[in-house]
Amino acid sequence: MIRCELNALCGSRYSSFDSYRQHIYRCHRSLIDPFDNDHSGSVAIEKALNDIGGSSVDCISSNEPDLTVDSDEFIHPEEELSEIDYQPINFGPILNNVFDQNTGCTKLTAFYTYFLLEFREHHLLPQKLVQLIISNICSLLDIIIKITNAKTLSACAPVIDFATVLREINQIISFISKNEYQFLKQCTEHFDYQPPTKIMLNTAEECANYVPLKQSVSCMLHDDQLLQAIIDNIKSLSTCTAKDKDLIISNRQCRSVRSNLVRPTNSNALLLKLYTDGIDITNPIGPKKDSHKLTCFYYLLDDLPEIVRSQVDSIGLHCLCYTKNLNNDNSRRMLMNILVEDLNKLQIEGISIPRLSSRIYFVFSTFCADNLASNEIGGLQKNFNGGHFCRHCFITYENRHIPLTDISFVPRSRLKHDKIVNHIIANNGRQIVQGVKGLSWFHDLIGFHSTESLPPDIMHDIAEGACPLITSALLKEAVQQRLLTHTDIEQSTSNFVYGFYDSSNKPPPIKKQHLTTSYIAGTASQKLCLFQLFPVIFHDIIDHLTLMILYTVLREIISYVYSNPIRKSWISYMNELCKRFHALMVEHLPDLVTPKVHFITEYPRSIEKHGLPILNSCLRFEAKHLYFKQIASRAFNFKNPLLTLAKRYQLRSCLLNKTKSLSLSAVTTIRSSKLIEWCKLSHSIQHLLMKDVNKINTIYECSSIDYHHINIRQGSIVVHHLAHAEEIPVFCQIYCILKVEDKCMIIAEILDTISFNDKLWSYQIELTGTLIKIDIEHCFSIFPHCLDSYVVEQSHYINILTRLTKK
Template identity: 45%
Template sequence: MTEHPSLLFSNMNTIQDKEDEPFVEQENSDEDELEKFEDIRPSKNNIPWPLSTGLINEEDDIEQFTVNSLEKHYVRFLLDLREGHLLPQSIIKSITNYFTAMLNILFKIIHHQATQSSNSLLIPLADIEKLILQIKTSMRNIIKNEYQFSKRCEEHFEYVAPCEIKINDQGDCGYYVPIERSIKNLLNKADVITYLIDNLNDNIVQTKKDLDLMLTYRDDGIGITNPIGPKKDEHKLTLYYFVIEDLPDVVRSMLQSIGLVGICCTKYLSLETNPIKYFESMINDLNHLQTTGLSVQSFNGQLHFVFSILTGDNLATHKIGGFQRNFNSGQFCHLCHISYEFRLTPLTDISFLPRRVTTHNMYVQQAVKSFNTKPVAGVVGESPLPHLIGFHPIKSLPNDLMHDFAEGICPLIILGMLKEASVKRLMIYDQIEQKMNTFNYGMNDQSNKPPKIRAEHLTNSRIIGSASQKLCLFKLIPIIFDDVIDQLTNTLDIYTCLHEIISYTYSTKFRKSWLPYLDSLTTRFQSLM
């Protein structure tokens, strides 16, 4: 490794005090660590997604460092703290205060060493003090307020603030993040466009030579108050995300591959006209991507996109599709014409027609003519996305596996099996709790290890944990309770059938020839239930 010249002293061979010796050892160890760091190369499974993959990016090595350069790297550091680690502004201000205090200490160390040296200085101490003062002033200005921080982000990282969208005359508004800029930022990251093109070429036969990049949207609702408090449903936000489907699995599954598109207070979107106003900008940008395309620095050519699907839970799906939002009457399914009164009839004895585009359009017209006063075959009106190219409520709103399986039917089957074990006196709740809490999860399941399930959870018929944790528990039930699983005669067949269904629906590659067998499995599962 090349030796870096000193910025402070003309001769570094001066005799150091004993108290300075640890600094020399630390400098050598830092050089060793830097050599190890430079040997690390990003692999296909180790993609440099963060804003700064190292202390200094490769493109920064060729620039002349100034106070403005330091400000840029400090803003990047604060961005990582705020957006990556979710630290509040008060803590970030405290960190800045400590940094400025350390700069004061740094100057005192330089001053002490300069007075101990008999050699002439390359840089006068007054100039060093002036430089450090300038740096401290710049660091304090960054965190002075939100406007100053956003201004630095725009200057150094081309940050674009979300667009405010007024949805009524009362001043209620939502926010939209321009999707074109988000996609550009994503595709300009290191190696992303390479992975995207390679994956698209690998699947070119399966996609029937369709070179358009598919965009998937997701609708999700979150609560911003105490989930067990009295106002848990009073303040809710609706968020919209996007992901590029053509990214390889190792990239698409990363949190950084999911982009935020919009955020709005849920109650503002409850009125019929508000969603149409809110989605207008989003629809215009999506249509522009599908008709004109997008150019990015990392690719020589024009990238074209196509809208694929919009996913969400059943309530969000019905809201976007213009279907009824209650599931205890009428034709409550957005995929078929099943009626609530026949929901418990085995599918071996009855069948329901799937919804069609032509008949759905007719139902929409009838609902609009009746001023949306009552549902027509489960349809209450037009979707707020009627002008989005490629979207139709019948084709673009599939069921969500996470809600339907991981958070829906899987916990119910788990509870049914554990309660059967208790009813048959194979185990009491305390023994079930002890057995589950002492189970040793394997290396591949550690990230999705379910939280401790206590006896009161079973009493209250409630399985806690995230969707991935519940799915992990569902798959491991036969192993955890291997000594009693064969005696659960009432629920074992149901579990086995559902386990096989999940193995098909969660598979990364799905063959068309599997559909008839999957259909027979779902019919059998519904009949067993």
């Protein structure tokens, strides 16, 4: 315990030196003024600081090297960077703007506020840690003043001016960091921070926080480069579809969106997609460790280029509320009215863009969510173990075992759905009719309808639904036939060496209790990765499994459903595959015919209605939850988590808008490189580079680079082109990566595609020894990922998830 004795009337007690230091700067500022005539106060505080901190001002001027080992390197292991922390932000232009102009107090205030904004929101640091660092910065400036004063024999005017300037800087820093109010005030003044809007619901205790769409979308589109990229992307996709009428490459081609684009003002409008889901944040303080269940509403511009769309920061927050408040009819109605009004206002009025001297309008496209949330939003029943559980057709739970080769169920339509809703309203909503409970939450939203605006989700239906179901059934059969033991399965899934790119989704080992409960542990990506590589991992037993036919059919369905783009000519064949899969499930695994098995049969019809399933996937939105979970765990504010999360998100948004951190073009980052002489290159490489490289050029050999947020390294495999009418992929393996001046050149070895192995669902390849110079941008336009190769019985195979086609 530390007691303040700097003043006879003080006597305040503090448990830590940092809190005592802040008390000194807050209550005894006059005592540390180096220009005060009475130096007794300065001496007293210096003595107190030295006694407690164990350091002296004189040590600052010591020339001896500091040999102290940073203990944090041994306490904290190296952490794997998340996607939020991984993306670098370039702050160079901000610094140049500050120092190129007249650096007065206003510029200093703006720069220091930006420093705090970056420090807090880019690295997700809690406010207490920021205040501790700032307190030490102020102490550092005070020490600089004292050292300057001590080394100056005479109090000449320039020295006095220098010390006065430092003291003024110290006061500015202390003022900005004084409290949250002052910091937010400076963010508003210099970086256009907009606080979230509070919505009062049914009672005083019930509230929500939302960000008006007009405000957030306007901030995003005021970036001229981003707006031009969106316009160019729309034109590019339109050109592709005009050349090839069979391609489905954009959600603008789906039936539900085309009907919304009919209105005259919407002919050139941008598509706006919504998403909702719930997250749990846990309060680690207190004996009960309270858990808060929140519901998030996100938005995404559907017309963003793929390179921008793939970034989590392109997803914006619309609203945060407690899930329990949505269970109250009055509170839910009040919240939905405000959100719908905000969305309709954006669609009707649009936003004004000064550079275009016109307005940009928006059109609602789809509302993505899991099956439970979609049914709830659409005003449908929330249980899936009875009644009419499907929001796409009128199938009943009792009829789910009837093969679709023998019967077809009537799809839901606008007219039929509206008749049912009117009937329910006329009967005061006392019963559920054909799976319909009543009006949708968003029934007043322009362009929304329960039968056309709620697409299926491949993450929940396939990656977390059918894939682990089939994987578990196959492994159970292997155990029953005594092909494998539970120990063999655990060792095989644990010891299998995944490729570099698949290792990020490496699933956990499958244990006995997982098979007993038919539960495969892991995330959606891990479950999909395990399913994808199942024939490779267990290649020695797949010939003996009678259920392998189920895997083969589902694997082929996935190759179509996950494709981007999709051809219209594929849909009829895909429909037959889905019916066959359902019939095989009824025949072989009738107890596992869950609603998600039926949902897979709806995808062929859904592609025509909602567009590409991969563009409506919830997987990218789920990744957005990580940011809020990190904030919740680091902020330690559980009194009003809604306000904390919404406010911190808005602070991060103004930081991103200021730095324009969304990558709009291909940025190549060199990870590691070494200088290499021209003569050290092989003759084949010299021959390939002869036209582009001079012998006097400086050449660096790179072991890996980051391109389009993808790590490319020596040994990586990419799709070079599609051959013949069957569109067979021809692969190439990266041989070396060279940086010549400012250009990056990639040399690859062409691989010969021998055949497609149906059992392994992989392409068998061989090395050819032929080196070529490749255009990586062209390769990624076919398939924007790098691939791994696996060795099975001394042959090399490449397992690719989707079917490829030319754009």
